[in-house]
Amino acid sequence: MGLTKQYLRYAASAVFGVIGGQKANIAYVTLRGGERGRYVAVAACEHVFIWDVRKGEKVLILKGQKHEVTFLCASPDGVHVAVGYEDGAVRIFSLLSSESSVSFNGHKTAVSTMRYDALGARLVTGSRDTDVIVWDIINESGLYRLRGHKDVITEALFLKDRNLLVTSSKDSFVKWWDLDTQHCFKTMVGHRSEVWGMVLLNQENRLLTGSADSELRAWDINYLQEEKAVGEPKVKKGKSLLDDDDEEDNEEEADESLEERILSCKKAGSILREARDRVVSLAVDAKARVIACHGNDVVLEIFTVLSEEEVQKKMTKKLKKAKKKAAKTQEDAGEEEAQPVVERMLKDEILKLTKIKASAKIRWVDCLSCAGGELKVALLLQNNTIETYSLKTSDRTPAANKTARLTLGGHRTDVRTLAFSSDNLAVLSASGDTVKVWNRSTLQVIRTMACEYALCSLFVPGDRQIILGTKSGKLQIFELASGSLLETVDAHNGSLWSLCLAPDQRGFITGSADKTVKFWEFELIKDQATDQKRLTVKHTRTLQLEEDVLCVKFSPDHRLLAVSLLDSTVKVFYTDSLKFFLSLYGHKLPVLCLDISHDNTLIATGSADRNVKIWGLDFGDCHRSMFAHDDSVMFLQFVPKTHLFFTAGKDKKIKQWDADKFQLIQTLEGHHREVWCFTISPNGDHIVSASHDKSLRLWERTREPIILEEEREMEREAEFEESMAKGDDPVVPGETEGEAAPAAKKTIDTVKAAERIMEALELYKEENRKLEEHKYASMTAVNKLPLPKPNPILVAFGNVSPSRYVLDVIKKVRSSELEVSLLVLPFPYVPQLLTLFNSYIQQGLEVELVCRCLFFLLKIHFGHISGNQMLLSVIDELRTNTVSKVQEIRDVMGFNSAALQFLQREIESKEDVMFFADATGQLAKKKRKRRKRERAILTIA
Numbered sequence: 049m050g051l052t053k054q055y056l057r058y059a060a061s062a063v064f065g066v067i068g069g070q071k072a073n074i075a076y077v078t079l080r081g082g083e084r085g086r087y088v089a090v091a092a093c094e095h096v097f098i099w100d101v102r103k104g105e106k107v108l109i110l111k112g113q114k115h116e117v118t119f120l121c122a123s124p125d126g127v128h129v130a131v132g133y134e135d136g137a138v139r140i141f142s143l144l145s146s147e148s149s150v151s152f153n154g155h156k157t158a159v160s161t162m163r164y165d166a167l168g169a170r171l172v173t174g175s176r177d178t179d180v181i182v183w184d185i186i187n188e189s190g191l192y193r194l195r196g197h198k199d200v201i202t203e204a205l206f207l208k209d210r211n212l213l214v215t216s217s218k219d220s221f222v223k224w225w226d227l228d229t230q231h232c233f234k235t236m237v238g239h240r241s242e243v244w245g246m247v248l249l250n251q252e253n254r255l256l257t258g259s260a261d262s263e264l265r266a267w268d269i270n271y272l273q274e275e276k277a278v279g280e281p282k283v284k285k286g287k288s289l290l291d292d293d294d295e296e297d298n299e300e301e302a303d304e305s306l307e308e309r310i311l312s313c314k315k316a317g318s319i320l321r322e323a324r325d326r327v328v329s330l331a332v333d334a335k336a337r338v339i340a341c342h343g344n345d346v347v348l349e350i351f352t353v354l355s356e357e358e359v360q361k362k363m364t365k366k367l368k369k370a371k372k373k374a375a376k377t378q379e380d381a382g383e384e385e386a387q388p389v390v391e392r393m394l395k396d397e398i399l400k401l402t403k404i405k406a407s408a409k410i411r412w413v414d415c416l417s418c419a420g421g422e423l424k425v426a427l428l429l430q431n432n433t434i435e436t437y438s439l440k441t442s443d444r445t446p447a448a449n450k451t452a453r454l455t456l457g458g459h460r461t462d463v464r465t466l467a468f469s470s471d472n473l474a475v476l477s478a479s480g481d482t483v484k485v486w487n488r489s490t491l492q493v494i495r496t497m498a499c500e501y502a503l504c505s506l507f508v509p510g511d512r513q514i515i516l517g518t519k520s521g522k523l524q525i526f527e528l529a530s531g532s533l534l535e536t537v538d539a540h541n542g543s544l545w546s547l548c549l550a551p552d553q554r555g556f557i558t559g560s561a562d563k564t565v566k567f568w569e570f571e572l573i574k575d576q577a578t579d580q581k582r583l584t585v586k587h588t589r590t591l592q593l594e595e596d597v598l599c600v601k602f603s604p605d606h607r608l609l610a611v612s613l614l615d616s617t618v619k620v621f622y623t624d625s626l627k628f629f630l631s632l633y634g635h636k637l638p639v640l641c642l643d644i645s646h647d648n649t650l651i652a653t654g655s656a657d658r659n660v661k662i663w664g665l666d667f668g669d670c671h672r673s674m675f676a677h678d679d680s681v682m683f684l685q686f687v688p689k690t691h692l693f694f695t696a697g698k699d700k701k702i703k704q705w706d707a708d709k710f711q712l713i714q715t716l717e718g719h720h721r722e723v724w725c726f727t728i729s730p731n732g733d734h735i736v737s738a739s740h741d742k743s744l745r746l747w748e749r750t751r752e753p754i755i756l757e758e759e760r761e762m763e764r765e766a767e768f769e770e771s772m773a774k775g776d777d778p779v780v781p782g783e784t785e786g787e788a789a790p791a792a793k794k795t796i797d798t799v800k801a802a803e804r805i806m807e808a809l810e811l812y813k814e815e816n817r818k819l820e821e822h823k824y825a826s827m828t829a830v831n832k833l834p835l836p837k838p839n840p841i842l843v844a845f846g847n848v849s850p851s852r853y854v855l856d857v858i859k860k861v862r863s864s865e866l867e868v869s870l871l872v873l874p875f876p877y878v879p880q881l882l883t884l885f886n887s888y889i890q891q892g893l894e895v896e897l898v899c900r901c902l903f904f905l906l907k908i909h910f911g912h913i914s915g916n917q918m919l920l921s922v923i924d925e926l927r928t929n930t931v932s933k934v935q936e937i938r939d940v941m942g943f944n945s946a947a948l949q950f951l952q953r954e955i956e957s958k959e960d961v962m963f964f965a966d967a968t969g970q971l972a973k974k975k976r977k978r979r980k981r982e983r984a985i986l987t988i989a
Contacts, residue, residue, distance in 0.1 A: 055713050055754040058747045064491040065744035066092045067432050067458045072117045073412040074428035078126035085416045085424035091117035093743050101436045101452040110141045116720045121162040132159025150188050152864045154181045154791045165206040174201025180215050181791045188863035190791020196223055196232045203246050216243035230788035245330035249353050258327030266316040266394050317394030333417040340415045348404040359397055404437055404448045431460040432742045456493055463738035465504050466727040469511040475736050478502030478516055495531045499524055504546050509553040513583050517544035534582055546599045551606040559597035566590050591626050603648045612639035618653055630668035641684040650707050652693050654681030662707050672710040683725045687732045696723040718745055769796040792868040801861045801869035808857040809877050815850040867904055878909055882922050889929045
């Protein structure tokens with residue numbers, strides 16, 4: 049295939065400008081050797097950033113692939129972080145290596161909540177697809193899928209000492225699950241609206257739930273003995289347990305008594321929040337002594353849970369007061385003394401500690417208890433900011449001190465304009481309140497300056513000053529060296545939509561919603577305050593038009609001026625005389641962006657009608673109209689010195705086009721919201737784009753050529769993979785849909801894994817056939833025949849036997865995808881696999897893996913296998929071999945465990961110390977000494 053025209057690929061290089069994404073939560077993490085409460089993990093589009101809040105620096109990036117992060121959860125040991133994505137995938141990253149070691153794929157839509165169990169061995173995930181899945185992290189596989197909720201899962205919590213799970217959802221229900229039987233044994237219906245969050249308190253004897261009103265409802269949990277009288281009727285599934293008020297209906301009470309086999313739940317009361325809107329998130333510290341709660345506003349409310357001793361002291365005081373009051377009233381009335389009764393209320397156990405007012409609306413909260421009764425609170429705000437606070441919970445009315453605020457690395461509002469400096473090294477980005485200048489190579493902020501709402505910008509020739517066009521119609525001139533505003537010029541009466549530097553670099557033009565295009569020249573004047581020369585601009589000419597001006601552009605030879613108007617036309621004028629030259633009409637909606645090629649021959653226009661049109665600038669003829677994006681085309685720019693141009697749209701994509709061949713070259717996908725603008729460096733090697741997802745992205749031109757046919761083929765493959773992911777789950781023969789289901793789902797990876805197993809089995813069959821033929825030929829031949837040549841694949845794998853090759857292929861299937869891959873496998877391959885499994889178990893090869901595959905295949909193909917007479921002998925052999933081999937492995941493990949325990953006792957008796965206790969004690973002493981030194985240094989400072 050010959051290359052008719054060479055295109056070079058642009059590839060994603062970096063994501064910057066985002067401090068914390070708005071779709072996911074914030075979580076405290078502990079890095080190796082770092083102190084607790086110093087590092088926080090936040091989502092940043094498809095990546096996870098770990099920030100050092102003390103230094104305000106990004107210390108680690110956990111790189112994602114394509115989909116946006118929707119939830120984070122740190123493991124109990126602090127070494128791993130589980131990350132849930134928009135497509136339903138879950139990946140577990142190690143904070144030591146920043147690599148993903150385990151990945152799960154079970155949900156169809158975005159992961160909405162995740163929680164580890166107390167040991168960190170299991171992970172529960174809830175999703176927008178209303179399913180709850182429990183994963184085994186050690187075995188890297190899914191245990192089961194729990195179905196029952198009718199809306200998005202908002203929270204899921206493991207109980208520490210019991211194999212129970214409690215889940216909440218936007219369907220207003222809280223469900224209790226028995227994980228031994230995978231059955232929902234209790235449904236609480238005490239909420240009138242969505243349940244947005246919940247936490248367990250008082251050693252899991254109380255549940256606190258947050259809903260769409262100002263109440264935090266508390267429920268007392270009583271764990272019951274499972275001993276029931278013989279002859280009780282069977283429990284009915286799915287019966288609701290609690291109503292909003294006390295239900296006195298006999299039938300309901302009967303059902304309730306039947307369901308209370310494991311625990312009972314009764315409403316204990318409510319805590320009133322200050323906020324009137326819904327609970328956005330609820331968080332507790334590790335000891336469940338402090339509760340943090342917030343709504344959609346700027347206030348975070350913090351409650352404390354009193355210990356039993358503190359509650360008893362409080363009740364004693366209350367009783368004394370009540371006795372005094374009762375004695376006084378009886379003395380006045382002359383009645384006999386009666387013993388007063390003091391009722392224990394919820395407000396006696398949970399007290400409001402304080403409230404924290406953040407600088408913007410709160411998106412999520414996480415809290416952490418530290419030594420000395422210190423509580424650290426991390427807030428992710430809705431304006432791309434992280435704030436951390438510290439307070440002493442032991443104080444009666446603690447004051448929250450702000451310890452850090454991360455704002456430097458990004459804008460508070462969307463970036464609406466970008467510009468490159470002439471040396472390709474600096475990038476300007478401006479938003480609704482600030483303008484920042486970034487170093488392109490390090491992606492660090494060089495300058496941050498306050499400005500008005502910026503819509504367009506440019507670097508003044510020499511790159512020492514910048515000019516912004518604002519929504520109010522002003523021009524703002526900033527000096528980069530000092531980071532100061534030099535001058536604000538009242539340029540227009542309406543929004544200043546467009547700026548364009550003149551090709552001679554002596555001035556620029558502005559286009560505004562006040563229906564004018566103004567010409568400006570640069571001037572140096574003497575500043576009276578500093579007695580130094582400074583830059584200013586002088587208005588020279590005005591072009592009056594009939595409609596609002598949306599975009600203006602000079603032709604590179606300075607001969608023509610193109611102006612796009614609100615009436616969906618583009619008018620071209622002569623620059624010198626401002627006489628009308630051409631009118632380009634054809635777009636159905638206003639033209640939002642345009643650009644002229646370097647050789648002054650082509651003009652490309654992008655419109656809100658989703659089309660891009662390429663026009664000749666000599667006669668105004670439309671060369672081609674192309675459907676470019678699925679939404680409005682927001683920005684368009686030619687690559688310098690070429691006829692290639694890029695477009696950006698509200699459909700989250702940036703596309704590269706060839707204006708000569710009228711074809712799409714490549715699509716840059718990465719942004720998760722509308723792309724507002726981008727800028728191409730003067731040498732064409734870099735692109736920086738800005739989006740509504742608060743991120744700035746850097747794209748680099750690589751040396752890799754693009755072959756268009758391959759690009760189209762890759763796009764088709766990607767579409768096929770997406771359709772596979774959205775397809776129906778594989779059906780297990782004989783299974784009816786119930787509360788519990790298999791955890792994993794069918795993906796392109798599971799299909800490919802099944803195909804690899806089938807290919808390996810075909811190869812095994814072919815090699816066996818060759819050996820059989822050789823055996824029969826040798827029986828009739830006079831001379832000894834040479835063995836047939838093995839398959840090249842077996843040679844490549846180190847001359848392994850065909851049966852061993854099949855085992856190697858099964859071993860390479862990801863643990864979390866193994867069951868679904870076997871489920872996709874057609875039944876004709878199963879008898880052969882069972883025979884191979886028998887030989888593997890006899891040889892003691894990968895017994896655990898083989899047993900897992902064997903039991904799964906027996907479960908799903910039980911009817912076929914038991915009805916096949918040929919397989920009876922194989923199954924009988926498998927039964928004998930499997931039991932004996934598993935017993936043998938168990939004996940070895942038991943022996944090793946007993947030997948290690950014996951060694952431990954021997955060492956303890958000889959050394960006269962507890963095993964490991966000495967080392968941990970010394971470590972704790974060192975930590976205490978270091979903390980004392982740090983406190984002393986802080987006190988001196």
